[in-house]
Amino acid sequence: MNATEGVAAAVLIIGDEILSGRTQDVNLAAIASFLATHGVDLAEARIIGDERAEIIAALRALRDRYDYVLTTGGIGPTHDDITADCVAEVSEAPLYEHPEILAILEARWPDELTPARRRMARVPNGSELIKNPLGGPPGFLIDNVFVLAGVPQVMRGMLSDVGWRLKGGAVVMSRTVRVDGVGEGLIAAPLERVAAAHPALSLGSYPYFSEAGYGSNLVLRGRDADELAFTVAELVDTLSASGITSILIDPPAVTSRATSG
Template identity: 55%
Template sequence: MTAPSPTAAVLIIGDEVLSGRTQDTNLNTIARLLAALGIDLLECRTVGDRKDQIVDSLNALRATHDYVFTTGGIGPTHDDITADAVATAFGVALPEHPDAVAILARRYGDDFNTARRRMARVPEGGTLIANPVTDAPGFQIGNVFVMAGVPKIMTAMLEDVAPRLRTGAVVHARTLRVSGVGEGSIADILTAAAKAEREISFGSYPFGHGSVGEMGTSLVVRGRDAARVDAAVEALAAALTAAGVAVAPI
């Protein structure tokens, strides 16, 4: 029997995201990586720079998913409290990690001040995540990966994270484009397809509404068995065609 694919959640941390000052792109980057590794991303939460909220969210997510990825709040300023919150969530101390101290000391030299030393704090038992952009490391503790919020840095950190993850069966996806028809007009056909093949996911995504030009619906068929996905797409396309709906693969 094939083992189930690993599951994951993302915890985005930062008042700047909730205020709208910063647009998060890290979720998309993480989601694409996990999809390529066959890991199911099932949940995402966004919280501000509030320790209790971070602790509660982290404990809930790490108890229900194989992996949790956090972004944000590991810089040198007073509101960078992610390391403190993670240590509290795991019930461990938050000492300076000697390797992190050495990395940062080389990076900053005489400018390695008290604020920058905050970035060397790692919950007891944690291991470092390399940061080839600015050197200041992230860290892993248990099934939690703590990374920077700056997208360029977070993306670079993922290169060190990816080899640590257990992979699963990759999800295959096919798309059909239905032109000139809204999703409400084909909902019954899509529902019947989903009932006929319960191991396959069928998604409906309308386009062109409220704008000049072509309108229609993109139908995305997803599953881990490529042959079953292909068969489901062929069956769906045939049902749409029989109903007089113009359909084309993408």
């Protein structure tokens, strides 16, 4: 399945601390799950450092290729928080101090609104603000680029103000066929035959190992419920015809799509 046939997005994770291993990223999984509920495929993810040229190059490439780009990190008060500057350059929109953000900052630090903190009030001209339910500075949206915080709790809160802005497609449904006690070498041929017959679907094999044994979870994903059900049955028949009989089919799993406003 080609993700770009539907509505597709990319995630750009920005921060030297992620690349160095000092901080473990957990935002990608949260964003991928969130996008799926809105019928948006996460087609690409990149992790880059706090380098202006690299951020700008990545933004230009991703925003032209995908319907949406979501960035995390780099909108704080320190010298290396340069995401807003980079987005402004790519969007050809000058930065300005947004009065609503400035009011939030003044209320939060009435006697300590330092120049560094004041930097967080800057957004590109023409931006829409993305609410921060934790009370801190908001993120922003300009063109098709969502600029979100890097702190996981804050980022997840901001997502609540992102969903209604997305024009998603049909939600991807998934089914899992579990095969116990059989290695991928025996599964590969029947799985490939079924996959070739259903190019609109995504079929993948994910091995597992435990004290109780080993095997593979064969995951089928697609947007057409009838084709998905038919393909699950076809895969089971094909595996059985190959002598593989220890098969368990998971119940249908459909991720509901939130309503866009």
